[in-house]
Amino acid sequence: MSETSHKGAVAVSAPPSPDDGLSPAELAAKYGLSVSGARPSLLEYVRQIWGRRHFIVAFSQAKLTAQYSQAKLGQVWQVATPLLNAAVYFLIFGLLLGARGDLGHDVYVPFLVTGVFVFTFTQSSVMAGVRSISGNLGLVRALHFPRASLPISFSLQQLQQLLFSMIVLVVVLAAFGHYPMLSWLLVLPALSLQFVFNSGLAMIMARLGAKTPDLAQLMPFVTRTWMYASGVMFPLDYMLSKASAPGWLADVLMANPAAVYMDLMRFALIDGYGSSRLPDHVWALGLGWALLIGIGGFIYFWKAEERYGRG
Numbered sequence: 001m002s003e004t005s006h007k008g009a010v011a012v013s014a015p016p017s018p019d020d021g022l023s024p025a026e027l028a029a030k031y032g033l034s035v036s037g038a039r040p041s042l043l044e045y046v047r048q049i050w051g052r053r054h055f056i057v058a059f060s061q062a063k064l065t066a067q068y069s070q071a072k073l074g075q076v077w078q079v080a081t082p083l084l085n086a087a088v089y090f091l092i093f094g095l096l097l098g099a100r101g102d103l104g105h106d107v108y109v110p111f112l113v114t115g116v117f118v119f120t121f122t123q124s125s126v127m128a129g130v131r132s133i134s135g136n137l138g139l140v141r142a143l144h145f146p147r148a149s150l151p152i153s154f155s156l157q158q159l160q161q162l163l164f165s166m167i168v169l170v171v172v173l174a175a176f177g178h179y180p181m182l183s184w185l186l187v188l189p190a191l192s193l194q195f196v197f198n199s200g201l202a203m204i205m206a207r208l209g210a211k212t213p214d215l216a217q218l219m220p221f222v223t224r225t226w227m228y229a230s231g232v233m234f235p236l237d238y239m240l241s242k243a244s245a246p247g248w249l250a251d252v253l254m255a256n257p258a259a260v261y262m263d264l265m266r267f268a269l270i271d272g273y274g275s276s277r278l279p280d281h282v283w284a285l286g287l288g289w290a291l292l293i294g295i296g297g298f299i300y301f302w303k304a305e306e307r308y309g310r311g
Contacts, residue, residue, distance in 0.1 A: 038306055039302070039303075039305040039306045040305075042299065042302060045146055045148070045302050045305070048145075048146040049146050049148055049149060049152070052145055052146060052149050055145070055149060055153075056149050056152055056153040056156060057153075057156065059149070059150075059153040060153040060154070060156040060157040060160065061157075061160070063153070063154070063157045064157045064160055064161060067157075079164060079165050079167075079168045082113075082116050082117050082120050082165055083113070083168065085116050085120075086112050086113045086116040089112055089116065089232070089233040090108075090109065090112055092233075093112075093233040093234055099233065099234035099238075099239060100234060100235070101234070101235045101238035101239075102238075103235065105176070106176045106177055106178075107176075107270060107272055107273055109172065109176055110169075110172055110173050110176050110178055110269065110270050110273075111235075111266060111270060111273060112232075112233060113169055113172050114169060114262065114265050114266050114269060114270065115231070115232040115233065115262050115266070116232060117162060117165050117166070117169055118162075118194070118258075118261055118262045118265050119227055119230065119232045119258055119262065120162075120165075121158055121159065121161075121162045121194065121198065122194065122197075122198050122201070122257075122258055122261070123223045123226075123227070124158045124161070125154065125155045125158045125198035125199070125201065125202045126198075126201055126202060126205055126219060126223060127216070127219055127220070127223070128151075128154035128155070128157065128158065128202065129151045129154055129155065129201065129202025129203065129204075129205040129206045129209070130202075130205040130206065130208065130209035130215055130216050130219055131209060131216050132150040132151040132154050132202065132206045132209070133147065133150060133151075133206050133207075133209060133210035133308050133309070134209050134210050134213045134216070136150055137309055140308055140309035141309045146305070147206075147301070147305055147308045147309075148203055148298065148301050148302065148305075150206065151199065151202035151203045151205075151206040151301070152199050152202070152203070154202060155195060155198045155199040155202045156195075156199075158198065159191070159195050159198075162191070166187075169269075173269060173270070177271075178269065178270055178271050179271075181271065183267070183268050183269075184268060184269060185268075186264070186267075186268035187265060187268050187269065190261060190264040190265050190268060190286065191265075193261070193264075193286045193287060193289075193290040194261040194286075194290070196290040196291075196293075196294035197257055197261070197289050197290045197293050197294055199294060199297070199298075200290075200292075200293035200294035200295065200296060200297030200298060201293050201297060202297070203297040203298055203300065203301035204293070204296075204297040204300055204301065205219070206301060207300060207301050207304050210304075210307075210308055226256075226258060227258075229253055229256065230253070230256055230258035230259040230262065231253075231259055231262065232258075232262065236253060236254060236259055237250070237254070240253065240254075255285055257285075257286075257289040257293070260282055260285045260286050260289060261286060263278065263282055264278070264282060264283070264286055267282075
């Protein structure tokens with residue numbers, strides 16, 4: 001410390017600070033500071049998601065309740081909408097176009113209703129996922145929480161809606177002579193794999209939709225094409241053989257995830273569907289798609305965590 005005098009005044013210089021010479025990063029590390037909104041590590045992000053599990057469930061239930069709150073029939077539309085779609089497809093593909101192959105009414109109707117319900121689960125998860133960030137910017141900007149909670153909760157909402165529809169599906173199956181049997185227990189792992197796949201796909205679409213909101217206008221055309229390519233309304237193998245499709249194209253279409261999860265459900269629920277038992281590779285494909293898209297989609301979404309809601 002030094003002293004100088006000027007016309008009787010004494011000036012005392014301040015002692016050097018212990019922080020002099022430290023870079024901003026070193027200062028932040030010294031005082032335990034971190035960047036606001038910075039992306040956490042992947043393991044920490046998983047812990048945060050688990051810590052918000054009650055929020056995810058409550059948010060999905062609230063969205064499900066509010067979905068048809070303005071309609072007079074309310075929650076009835078959860079089941080009526082896919083049933084009406086199935087009725088239209090039956091009229092066009094089952095009766096007018098004869099696209100059901102050698103399936104009789106007792107198999108084709110459950111085949112069609114199962115396909116519509118299962119594909120709608122994936123389709124709705126995709127459509128909800130693409131808007132999950134861009135359509136909830138107020139929530140994203142106001143509160144701090146792991147953003148993956150939103151697409152996951154929307155996928156959970158669609159799963160809850162499917163479970164309501166399954167009650168009607170059981171009635172349809174019984175009406176056409178397909179009664180509960182041990183194979184129906186396979187519905188649980190099939191739906192679990194599809195939920196993981198749907199959640200991962202919803203997270204992929206959520207990140208893309210957050211950057212490009214117009215993607216929500218394009219997705220109905222994409223999912224409609226996907227529906228026709230997956231055999232929702234007709235046996236895919238029958239139509240491919242009828243069209244003399246090349247073997248590689250048949251393999252690609254039969255291995256697409258929507259067709260795989262529909263096959264798992266149809267073989268589990270419909271007695272007499274298919275000429276033999278379900279090939280083992282279909283379960284392997286279902287597991288593979290769930291792991292690839294579920295884990296891959298989660299990581300892909302997490303990598304942009306700090307950018308959601310900004311700009």
